[in-house]
Amino acid sequence: MKPVDFELHRPATTAEAVALLAEHAPEAKVLAGGQSLLPLLNFRLARPEHLVDLGRIAALAELRRTRDELVVGAMVRQARAERSPAVAADAPLLAAAFPNIAHPPIRNRGTVGGSLAHADPAAELPAVARALDAVLVAAGPAGRREIAARDFFQANLMTVLEADELLVEIRFPRAAPGTGASFQEVGRRSGDFALVGVAAQVTVRDGVVEEARVCVTGVAPTPHRAAEAEEPLTGRPLTEARLAAAADALRAAIDPSGDLHAPGEYRRDVAGTLAVRAVAQAHRRATEHAAAAA
Amino acid sequence: MGSRHEIEIVVNGEPRRCGTAARTSLADLLRDTLGLTGTHLGCEHGVCGACTVLLDGEPVRSCIVLAVQADGHAVTTIEGAGGPDGGLSPVQEAFCDAHASQCGYCTSGMVLATQALLEERPRPTRAEIDEALGGNICRCTGYVQIREAVERAAEGSGAR
Numbered sequence: 001m002k003p004v005d006f007e008l009h010r011p012a013t014t015a016e017a018v019a020l021l022a023e024h025a026p027e028a029k030v031l032a033g034g035q036s037l038l039p040l041l042n043f044r045l046a047r048p049e050h051l052v053d054l055g056r057i058a059a060l061a062e063l064r065r066t067r068d069e070l071v072v073g074a075m076v077r078q079a080r081a082e083r084s085p086a087v088a089a090d091a092p093l094l095a096a097a098f099p100n101i102a103h104p105p106i107r108n109r110g111t112v113g114g115s116l117a118h119a120d121p122a123a124e125l126p127a128v129a130r131a132l133d134a135v136l137v138a139a140g141p142a143g144r145r146e147i148a149a150r151d152f153f154q155a156n157l158m159t160v161l162e163a164d165e166l167l168v169e170i171r172f173p174r175a176a177p178g179t180g181a182s183f184q185e186v187g188r189r190s191g192d193f194a195l196v197g198v199a200a201q202v203t204v205r206d207g208v209v210e211e212a213r214v215c216v217t218g219v220a221p222t223p224h225r226a227a228e229a230e231e232p233l234t235g236r237p238l239t240e241a242r243l244a245a246a247a248d249a250l251r252a253a254i255d256p257s258g259d260l261h262a263p264g265e266y267r268r269d270v271a272g273t274l275a276v277r278a279v280a281q282a283h284r285r286a287t288e289h290a291a292a293a294a
Numbered sequence: 295m296g297s298r299h300e301i302e303i304v305v306n307g308e309p310r311r312c313g314t315a316a317r318t319s320l321a322d323l324l325r326d327t328l329g330l331t332g333t334h335l336g337c338e339h340g341v342c343g344a345c346t347v348l349l350d351g352e353p354v355r356s357c358i359v360l361a362v363q364a365d366g367h368a369v370t371t372i373e374g375a376g377g378p379d380g381g382l383s384p385v386q387e388a389f390c391d392a393h394a395s396q397c398g399y400c401t402s403g404m405v406l407a408t409q410a411l412l413e414e415r416p417r418p419t420r421a422e423i424d425e426a427l428g429g430n431i432c433r434c435t436g437y438v439q440i441r442e443a444v445e446r447a448a449e450g451s452g453a454r
Contacts, residue, residue, distance in 0.1 A: 001338035001339070002317065003317040004317070005295060005315070005316070006316055006317060007297040007316065008296075008297050008299065008316035008360070031360075034359065034360065038340065038357075038358035038359070039339035041317075042338055042358070043339060051316070053362070053363065099425075102429065103425075104425065104429065105353040105354050105355050105407070105429055106355070106429065108353060109358075109359060190424075191428050
């Protein structure tokens with residue numbers, strides 16, 4: 001249970017990190033918080049010759065707001081973002097997701113960018129990024145590029161990031177007044193990876209659901225953005241019948257595979273149930289938020 | 295060949311300077327290089343919580359933190375949990391009083407996770423205790439006495 005020998009690089013700037021990746025790709029891996037990578041190294045499932053540690057790059061650990069966006073540096077630790085009032089106010093869905101990620105000691109080290117770049121099909125943050133239409137900013141030898149969350153995730157543990165590219169920040173649109181969110185997850189034990197998880201964010205105006213965003217993790221190789229569930233909820237008041245219709249539409253749209261933890265049929269059914277709970281809770285919070293703002 | 299690094303860490307209040315291979319975990323540095331064998335290794339892939347230490351006061355799993363990642367930071371191990379005279383900390387006393395330790399393998403991680411919890415929340419709810427210790431696995435005592443120990447330690451800290 002020890003990693004193979006590797007050369008560790010500790011750049012002080014993003015430019016240095018990109019240069020190191022360009023020099024050593026594809027034998028180099030990026031080390032962010034290490035909470036997924038180090039277990040892989042310990043098992044020797046990954047045997048990179050070079051690791052580029054981002055821990056010294058202060059610019060990657062910035063958390064800031066612009067007029068329209070909450071900008072989270074790739075190296076912002078999950079525990080820090082979880083406690084951030086700015087995250088709670090501007091990206092309530094992101095805030096709601098964190099308690100579902102593993103256990104507190106993992107979130108003390110794990111980073112927002114690391115989870116997104118790792119792209120585990122049962123992880124929470126990819127579903128949040130996809131639900132909120134976040135923009136992921138990558139730095140490479142040719143400069144920076146912005147990638148829409150819908151284009152970022154390609155397959156199980158695969159993203160569009162090139163071997164010499166680095167995820168540097170994630171831009172989340174700031175939530176409108178009257179917005180509430182919820183993240184509902186079922187796992188075998190608290191802290192385990194999700195069998196299924198549902199991210200929902202709802203914006204309410206004058207009693208009508210102005211916008212509903214629903215994304216499901218654990219049912220496909222990449223997060224499933226549930227447009228089929230959002231559509232029957234949008235532009236009208238929320239009712240139990242509409243919630244049920246959304247859940248049915250979601251169940252019909254997915255085809256999760258089974259494994260030794262749960263059959264696909266179970267995941268399909270639970271996804272609908274969790275969607276009902278998540279949307280209902282997000283709607284309650286949105287209504288409270290709208291009332292508090294009025 | 296892997297790289298080697300000179301690192302400086304403050305371990306239990308004492309500044310230490312040591313050389314380490316890049317691949318060495320913080321747990322192995324503590325145990326093998328510094329001789330602090332109170333940090334126990336269970337699963338070595340970040341699941342069991344036995345190797346929990348405090349990094350700048352926050353609980354982390356030292357088997358999935360590289361020693362080099364602790365460079366410039368402060369680490370508290372179970373050897374640093376008690377008083378300088380070797381006396382037990384209030385949390386350790388509470389673990390003894392509640393019979394919350396049996397084989398002892400998970401105990402150092404449990405005690406340090408509890409210490410960090412009580413620093414942040416001196417009077418935690420049961421749900422907060424379960425959340426804080428949920429990632430620490432115990433295979434013999436069971437969790438009832440461990441939870442009771444945390445509650446006793448919290449009561450003790452309130453009385454002081």
